[in-house]
Amino acid sequence: MTLxxxxxxxxxxxxxxxxxxxxxxxxxxxxxxxxxxxFTFGAAITASLIVAGANPAVATLLAFAGGLLAGSTxxxxxxxxxxxxxxxxxxxxxxxxxxxxxxxxxxxxxxxxRNTLFTWFEKFSNIISGKDATVNLIGWSVPARDLWTLIFCxxxxxxxxxxxxxxxxxxxxxxxxxxGDNDQMIxxxxxxxxxxxxxxxxxxxxxxxxxxxxxxxxxxFADVQMGxxxxxxxxxxxxxxxxxxxxxxxxxxxxxxxxxxxLFRLLVAIALRxxxxxxxxxxxxxxxVFLALVLPGxxxxxxxxxxxx
Amino acid sequence: xxxxxxGIIALILVSAILLFSDLQNxxxxxxxxxxxxxxxxxGAKFRLCLAHYVDSPNSEACExxxxxxxxxxxxxxxxxxxxxxxxxxxxxxxxxxxxxIIGNEKRxxxxxxxxxxxxxxxxxxxxxxxxxxxxxxxxxxxLGKSFDDHLPNLCGISTMSDFDGLMRLVQFLxxxxxxxxxxxxxxxxxxxxxxxxxxxxxKKRGIExxxxxxxxxxxxxxxxxxxxxxxxxxxxxxSDNLTCSCSSAILKVSLDRKIPYYGFVTNQLQQGxxxxxxxxxxxxxxxxGQMGIEVLSGKNPAQIPYRxxxxxxxxxxxxxxxxxxxxxxxxxFKAFPQLKISKQ
Numbered sequence: 265m266t267l268x269x270x271x272x273x274x275x276x277x278x279x280x281x282x283x284x285x286x287x288x289x290x291x292x293x294x295x296x297x298x299x300x301x302x303f304t305f306g307a308a309i310t311a312s313l314i315v316a317g318a319n320p321a322v323a324t325l326l327a328f329a330g331g332l333l334a335g336s337t338x339x340x341x342x343x344x345x346x347x348x349x350x351x352x353x354x355x356x357x358x359x360x361x362x363x364x365x366x367x368x369x370x371x372x373x374x375x376x377x378r379n380t381l382f383t384w385f386e387k388f389s390n391i392i393s394g395k396d397a398t399v400n401l402i403g404w405s406v407p408a409r410d411l412w413t414l415i416f417c418x419x420x421x422x423x424x425x426x427x428x429x430x431x432x433x434x435x436x437x438x439x440x441x442x443x444g445d446n447d448q449m450i451x452x453x454x455x456x457x458x459x460x461x462x463x464x465x466x467x468x469x470x471x472x473x474x475x476x477x478x479x480x481x482x483x484x485f486a487d488v489q490m491g492x493x494x495x496x497x498x499x500x501x502x503x504x505x506x507x508x509x510x511x512x513x514x515x516x517x518x519x520x521x522x523x524x525x526x527l528f529r530l531l532v533a534i535a536l537r538x539x540x541x542x543x544x545x546x547x548x549x550x551x552x553v554f555l556a557l558v559l560p561g562x563x564x565x566x567x568x569x570x571x572x573x
Numbered sequence: 574x575x576x577x578x579x580g581i582i583a584l585i586l587v588s589a590i591l592l593f594s595d596l597q598n599x600x601x602x603x604x605x606x607x608x609x610x611x612x613x614x615x616g617a618k619f620r621l622c623l624a625h626y627v628d629s630p631n632s633e634a635c636e637x638x639x640x641x642x643x644x645x646x647x648x649x650x651x652x653x654x655x656x657x658x659x660x661x662x663x664x665x666x667x668x669x670x671x672x673x674i675i676g677n678e679k680r681x682x683x684x685x686x687x688x689x690x691x692x693x694x695x696x697x698x699x700x701x702x703x704x705x706x707x708x709x710x711x712x713x714x715x716l717g718k719s720f721d722d723h724l725p726n727l728c729g730i731s732t733m734s735d736f737d738g739l740m741r742l743v744q745f746l747x748x749x750x751x752x753x754x755x756x757x758x759x760x761x762x763x764x765x766x767x768x769x770x771x772x773x774x775x776k777k778r779g780i781e782x783x784x785x786x787x788x789x790x791x792x793x794x795x796x797x798x799x800x801x802x803x804x805x806x807x808x809x810x811x812s813d814n815l816t817c818s819c820s821s822a823i824l825k826v827s828l829d830r831k832i833p834y835y836g837f838v839t840n841q842l843q844q845g846x847x848x849x850x851x852x853x854x855x856x857x858x859x860x861x862g863q864m865g866i867e868v869l870s871g872k873n874p875a876q877i878p879y880r881x882x883x884x885x886x887x888x889x890x891x892x893x894x895x896x897x898x899x900x901x902x903x904x905x906f907k908a909f910p911q912l913k914i915s916k917q
Binding site for chain 1: 576577579580581583584587588590591592594595628659660662663664665666667668669670671672673674676677688689692693695696697713714715716724761763788789814
C-alpha cells in the first residue's frame with residue numbers, strides 16, 4: 265500500500281510536467297524540447313533558494329517564474345528570429361545546462377535536513393495524526409505522513425489543473441488555443457499569434473519547472489542531470505491519457521494528462537515490483553505504454569463487431 | 574463523463590494489480606526481518622538489495638565486489654541471503670519509484686552504488702540500514718557533518734581520488750620537481766574541493782600547484798596552454814565532470830609540448846597519460862560488502878564511520894614514459910607495490 269501511495273504521489277508530481285508538455289505539444293503544436301532544461305532549472309532555483317534560507321513556498325513559486333522565463337526565451341527565439349521550434353528548444357535547453365550549474369554553484373545540491381514543502385506536510389501530519397502514526401487501510405498499515413503527502417500533492421495538482429482549465433476558458437486562453445488550432449484564422453481576427461506562442465511556451469515551461477521543483481523537494485536533492493528523459497515520460501503520459509479518454513473537451517483532456525501521468529508511474533512500479541531483470545526495465549515500460557495505447561482502440565473495435573449497424 | 578470513467582477504471586485496475594502484487598506485505602510481522610546477535614547467524618536468510626542509478630563500469634565493478642565479499646564470508650546467494658538488484662537506467666523518476674519499492678519491501682540491508690542513489694534513499698528511507706559505495710564526497714552530498722558524525726542509518730565507502738598517492742609517485746619519477754599544473758572547474762563543487770586537496774598534498778612535498786579555471790569545453794584547451802606558459806613540469810589533472818570529458822584536449826597539449834600527464838582515471842592511459850592512480854571500484858564494492866556484513870551482524874551503522882577505499886590502482890604506461898624520456902627506475906615497483914604496467 266505504501267508502494268501504491270508513493271507511486272501515485274510521484275505520478276501526481278509528474279502530472280504537472282505532463283500538463284506542461286500537453287500545453288506546448290497539444291495546444292500549440294509546438295514540439296518544445298526546452299522541457300529537459302527547464303525541469304532541472306525549476307529544481308535548481310528551488311534548491312538554491314531553500315539552501316539560502318528562503319521560504320519553500322516562495323522558492324517553489326519562483327521556480328514557476330523561472331520556467332516562464334525559460335519558455336519565453338524559447339518562444340522569442342522562435343518567433344523573432346524565425347528559428348525552427350525544435351532548434352530553439354535545443355538552444356535554450358543546452359544553455360540552461362550551464363545556467364543550472366551557475367544557479368546551483370555545483371552539480372548537485374542536497375536538501376536532506378532543510379525545510380521543504382514536504383517537511384511541511386510531514387509536520388502537518390505530525391500535528392494532525394501524531395508523530396510516526398500509522399493508518400490502517402484495508403489491512404495495510406500506512407504511515408500517516410505518506411498519506412498526507414499524497415493528499416497535499418493531489419490538492420496541488422488539482423488546483424493547478426483547475427487553474428489551467430479556467431485560464432484556457434478566458435479570452436486570452438481561447439485565443440491561445442485557437443492559435444494552435446488554426447493560426448491563420450486567429451491572425452485574421454487580429455490576434456498577435458507571436459505573443460500567444462511566446463506566452464504559451466512560457467506557461468508550458470512554468471508548469472515543467474514547477475514539477476522539477478516539487479520533485480527536487482520530494483527526493484531531497486537537485487541534480488544537474490535530473491531532467492534527462494523527462495520529455496519522453498511526459499509525452500508518454502499525455503498520449504496514454506489521450507488514448508484512454510479519447511474526447512477533446514478541454515477539461516477531459518486535462519484530466520487525461522493527469523490520469524496518464526499517474527497511470528504511467530503505476531505501470532513502472534508494477535514492472536519493478538514483479539522483480540524483472542533490471543536490464544529489461546525500459547523494454548517492459550515501452551511494452552506497457554504500447555499496450556495502453558493499443559488496448560482502448562482494440563476494445564472499441566470488438567464492441568463494433570458485436571453490435572453491427 | 575463516460576470517457577473519464579474509463580480513465581478512472583484503468584487507474585483503479587492498475588492500482589489493484591499493484592496492491593495484489595503487494596499482498597505479502599499486508600500486516601507484516603516486524604520482528605521477522607530484524608537481525609540480532611553479534612555474529613552472522615547461520616541459517617538466517619537475509620533480504621538484501623542493491624540499487625544502481627545508471628549502468629556504468631564503476632557501479633558494475635562495485636556490484637561484483639559486494640557479491641565477492643558476501644561469498645568470502647561463506648554466505649551463499651539463495652541459501653543465506655537474497656540480493657535483489659534494481660537499476661534506474663539513468664532516470665530520476667524511476668529511481669524515485671525504486672526507492673518506494675525498496676522501502677515497501679523492508680529489506681534487511683540496502684547497498685547504493687552512486688551519490689544520486691544514496692541521497693535519494695537517505696531521504697526516503699530514514700529507517701532502513703543502507704551501505705553506500707562509489708560516492709566521491711559523502712559530506713558534500715549532505716550525508717553527514719563529517720566521516721564520523723553522519724546520518725545514523727548509513728555507512729559506506731568514499732571513492733575520493735588518492736591525491737597524496739599520485740603526488741608521491743610523481744615526485745618519485747621526477748625528483749626535484751617544482752611545479753605541477755591542473756585545470757579545474759569553479760562551478761563544480763567537487764572540482765574545487767579536489768583542487769584544494771591536491772594543492773595540500775603537493776605543498777606537503779614542497780611542490781607548487783598551479784590551477785587554472787575552465788568553465789566550458791572550449792576553455793579547457795586554453796587553460797591547458799596557459800598552464801604550459803606558466804612553465805609547469807607535469808600535468809596532475811584532477812577528475813571532475815568537465816575536465817574528464819575534455820581530457821583529450823589537455824592530453825593533446827601534453828603530447829605536443831612534451832609535458833607528461835598524470836591523472837586519476839584509468840582510460841586516460843590509452844589517450845597518452847604516463848601514469849594514473851585510480852580507485853579500484855571492485856575493491857570499493859568489496860569493502861562496502863564487508864561493512865554490510867558488520868551491519869547484518871548487529872553493529873549499528875551510526876557507529877561505523879565513513880571511510881576511503883583502501884586499495885588504489887597505480888598504472889603506468891612504459892611506452893608513453895619512454896616517449897616523454899622519463900626514466901623508470903626498478904625501485905619504483907618496490908616503493909609502490911601496487912604499481913602495475915598497463916597493457917595496451
